Amino acid sequence: MRFTVFGGVTAAVDGRSTEFGPTRLGALLGVLLVDAGRVVGADELVERVLGDAPPPRARAMMQTWLTRLRHTLPGLIQREGNGYAVRVDPLEIDLHLFRHLVRTGRTAQALALAEDELLSTLDTPWARHVRAEFADELLAARLDHVDARLNSGEHTELVPELQALAAERPLDERIAAQLIEALHGSGRTAEALRHFEIVRARLADELGAEPSRPLLTSHRRLQAASAPRQLPAPPKPFTGRALELAELDQAPNGVVVITGTGGVGKTSLAVHWAHRAAERFPDGQLYVNLHGFGPSGAAVSPGDALLRFLSALDVPRTQVPHDLAGQAALLRDALAGKRVLMVLDNATDADQVEPLLPRTPDTHVVITSRTALRPAHAHSLPLGLLPPDDARELLAARIGHDRAHAEPDAVDTVVRRCARLPLALAVAGARAATQPEFPLATLADELADLDAFADDDDVTADLRSVFSHSCKALSPAGLRLFRLLGLMPGPDISLAGAASLAGLPVPETSTLLEELARANLIDEPEPGRFTCHDLLRDYAAELALPGERDEALHRLLDHLALTSVEAGLAFTPTRYRPATPEPTAGVVVTSFGTRDEALVWLMAEHPTLMAAMPHGTPTQTWLMGWSLADVLDRQAHHRDLLTSQQLAVAALEQLDDADGLGRTLINLGRGFGRLKRLDEAMVALERAFEVYEGNPAGQAAVLLNIAMLCPDDKVAEAMEYTRRGLALFEECGDRYGQANALTGLAWGYVKLGEHARSVEYAERVMPMWQAMDHLIGQAETWDSLGSARLGLGDHAGAVEAFTQSAEYFRRGGDLPLEAAAHEQLGDAHAAVGDAELARAAWQRSLELRTVAGLAADGVRAKLQAERE
Incomplete structure (x- = not known):
């Protein structure tokens, strides 16, 4: 016998299948099969099948249906006391077989049974309650199956399914943890970390709760996996330096400066030790070659090094201040409480490294330099020439130990004439390795007159002779x-x-x-x-x-x-x-x-x-x-x-390029403006205006850039610059410039509170942006329209405009402005009186701000006020 209660109720007995469809007999059989093995009272059967307001003579009707059902399926339904029961093997009923398969870990087979809705033809309060309870069972089984698939490595395939589940159940932490694991396993670790932050923000805002221990554990594991691993490949071969390695091992967290002449192996020692000690620093290893002794202009500035580190630590670019002191402070914040190793390679002087030193208790810094740097409280580790035995081993590793053992005297000669400098030995060894058929003594003889490499401690030995010898082998x-x-x-x-x-x-x-x-x-x-x-x-x-x-x-x-x-x-x-x-x-x-x-x-x-x-x-x-x-x-x-x-x-x-000079002066003004050097920015832009004499489009572009320098308390002044720019763009027929100016005026009128004028200008410029298929231009114009309509009391129009603005900013890839558009959309919904949609829009803004690393206190305050 086989019975189904998923979808329509069916019974297969002795090779004969009966489909009951949406009949009362099918409903009655389904009710009994759900509770197979248990007696269901007559009154309870009436309520389950006919609802909580049954018609008159319901008991008699039920008795008639029972009689017909017992005739159709003889021996199946038994009367026991004041009720009835189905006495069959539960595994012959698909619902109970489903539960057995789940208990025994066969979730794929279980889910295949439950593709249709439970008791789909019965719509009574009891049936709806049973379906709701089973939905939780089904979800749990589905998530068990997801776990099994994750364990088998199906991360990429599961991402779309889990994203849909997460959208349906945004506060379900088990789904969140699975999606995070699937994203990470698909190589999308940054997205996984962002999703954790979104879920944490939702839990805090809607439930006032922190993530559960399993979700936090998953996050910590993810952080460890996504920690920066910037070290270059370890040097191969690496030999010797046992004393120096031991000293590095024993140095407390702080700053160690490895100093020594060029070519002595400072970088090799630092990188080799860093790989060996990496497990001590589970939160990451940062590395930068500062090129302090490279060609002029190649040295890495402290600011660039800080930006590289902050990026590696996933600090959003929008959070990074413009000044060096602010960036250094942000690095300290990012490293607080983290066990991180930082290698600053090839530093030229203390000024280059001092802004990079976080001075946090758990951060360890290793610096290499040819000069004796003296950062405060730093441990100095001078690096001399390789000991003779180590130098011989390094050369042997390059040319092959059998070859080295066969000609020990030649090895000694090469080592002596390379002054035991690792760089010289590496180059000389590479030269020998390319000619394995030549005796090593030949190489030693070729180096015989390199008297700059006397066997002494002169660390300024002239490496050029060894380089010259190696170059002779080149084509x-x-x-x-x-x-x-x-x-x-x-x-x-x-x-x-x-x-x-x-x-x-x-x-x-x-x-x-x-x-x-x-x-x-x-x-x-x-x-x-x-x-x-x-x-x-x-x-x-x-x-x-x-x-x-x-x-x-x-x-x-x-x-x-x-x-x-x-x-x-x-x-x-x-x-x-x-x-x-x-x-x-x-x-x-x-x-x-x-x-x-x-x-x-x-x-x-x-x-x-x-x-x-x-x-x-x-x-x-x-x-x-x-x-x-x-x-x-x-x-x-x-x-x-x-x-x-x-x-x-x-x-x-x-x-003789006035247009190029004008454009570059505008860019120069922008550079000064970004660094808040507004007086110098204005000087550059005023000069650009002079250069563009006789070029109305160029002068118009200058005026719009001057307008952007105006602070919020000088909106009227900014508007005047923009109007002058618009007139010039119109004079020369520059449609793109006109659209930029009109967009600026539309927003300016919003800030002045002249909302009707803002709508007028926005509606004028929108077709221009649409004709150019300019996404951000359209987004900014919709944004102005939304603000203006909100100011005019046209709340429905504001909702429409901000919805469009958010979508166009999303398509244009501007995360901060998309977040702002969703916040304004929430304001518009709140003005209409739709609290639910307002909350959803604000929540979306909060999530986007969390992802972008933007301040979100204002949105949180709105969500809190709505709850209260």
Whole structure:
């Protein structure tokens, strides 16, 4: 026998199946099957089948149906006392089989039975109550099955299902924990962490509760998994330094400064120890190469290093202040209570590292430098030459232990003539490893006249002789590329940049770079980017021939300037394309398919572009500055924004390009404005206005930028600048400029309380933005319309406008403004009197602000007031 109560009630007995459909007989059988094995009283049967207000003679009707049912299914229903019961094996009934399968861990089979609604043809209070109770059972089984699937690694497949469940049950912490695990397992850890913050905010605002212990445990595990792991790969091979490693192990949390001459192995020691000690710092390891002794302009500023650390610690960019002291304080806050290791490699002086020292109890800092830095309360660890045995072992690891054991005297000679410096041994060892058929004694003989490497403690030994020996093994083309790499202005170079530097095709350049890497003359710290030790770079630059130096550097700067223009246009498609020269022969100009590709390139090349700008021709320099302006502003690199535009202005002053100078002066004003240097910003913009004499569109753009500098108590003044700008844009027929000005006026009238005028201007500009398919322009205009309609008492119109504004900001990717639009949407719903929709909109604003790291006290206050 088989019985179903999911969907319609059916019975299969002796190979004959009966479907009862929405009949009273089916309802009666279903009621008894749900409680199979239990006696159900006659009055209870009436209530279950006919509801709590049964018709007259209900008992008689029920008796008739029972008789017919017992005739249809003989022997199934038994009368016991004043009631009736179904006496069958419960596993023959799909509901009870479902429960058995769940208890025994076979949730997939159980869920397959329950695809239809329980007792779907019966609609009485009892049936609805049973269905509601079973919904909890079904959900629990479904979540048990999710656990099983997560354990089997189905993270990516489960994300959409769990996101839908989380939307239906936003306060269910088990679902939240599962979604967090699925997101993390899919490689979307940042989203997982944001979801935890959203759930925590909901629990606090709606229940006044903290997350449960399991959810907190999941969050802590997630934090550990997402902790920054910035250390470069450990050096291989690494030998010796036992005393120094022990000293690093025993140093208390604080600051340790490893000092020593170039090439002595400071970075290798610091990175090797950091990997070995990583478990002591479960909240992350931060690393930055400060390039303190690299080429001029390549050193990393404290501000840039702070921004890298704050980004690695997932501090939202919107929270980062503009000033160095504020950024340093924010880093201390971000590291408070966390056990983190920070490695500051290749520092030049105390001024470069002091702002980076958090001085928090659980943060440990290791600094490497050629100079004897003296941060307060720091532990100094001078690093001398490798002990002879360690030096021999390092060379043997490079060339092979069998080969080293076969020629111990030659090993001693090479070690002595490399002055026991790890860098020299690495280069010499790479040279020997590329010629395994040569006796090691040959290498030793070749080094015989390198008398700069006497066996003494002179740590200023001339490494150039060892480098020279290694370069002799290079092909002519490889040696030429090595010489030219010494000219690169930044800390590293891309494959396309190296090809441009050499004036060679990309495939040929790639082959030559592989040759240099085998010789241990360059490194590839990340795919497609190449660098080398600063001592090797200095030596390579010395080798560069006068005739090739200028041409090669010009090609590289051409590559950076012209490729950066392509990246700048891909990053901000609405910008005008500046006039660019034809690339020099041999220059590779890269193009970009998406905004994200352009952003990755611009941020990877940002240090190189900043270092290259002072060395470019006026045209190259200003084009690099133009390309950097938008990305540095949006990525909050405001000091570099200012510096790059100052360099670009100086370059343009040597060119006959009034439009370029005017645009760059606007960007310079923006840079000063971001740093709150408003007087200097105004000077730059006023000069731009003068430069644009006779160019109404240029002067109009200046006026709109001046308007944006006006504080809130000078709205009328800002409006006047905007009106003047609009008149000029209309004079020259610049539709995009007109739309910008009209949008500014619409918002200005809102701030002045002239709501009808705001609506007038917003309705005038909306078709213009729509014709341009400009998402943010439409979003800002809907926002002004919403505020104006709210001010006019048109609450329904405000609801519509803010709904549109929030959607367009979402599509345009502006999280802070989307959050603000949802808050205003909640205000509009509250004004209409719809408390439920107001609460939902405010809650959404709170969630978005939480994700973006924005202040949310105002929204929380509105939610609290609504509850009270």
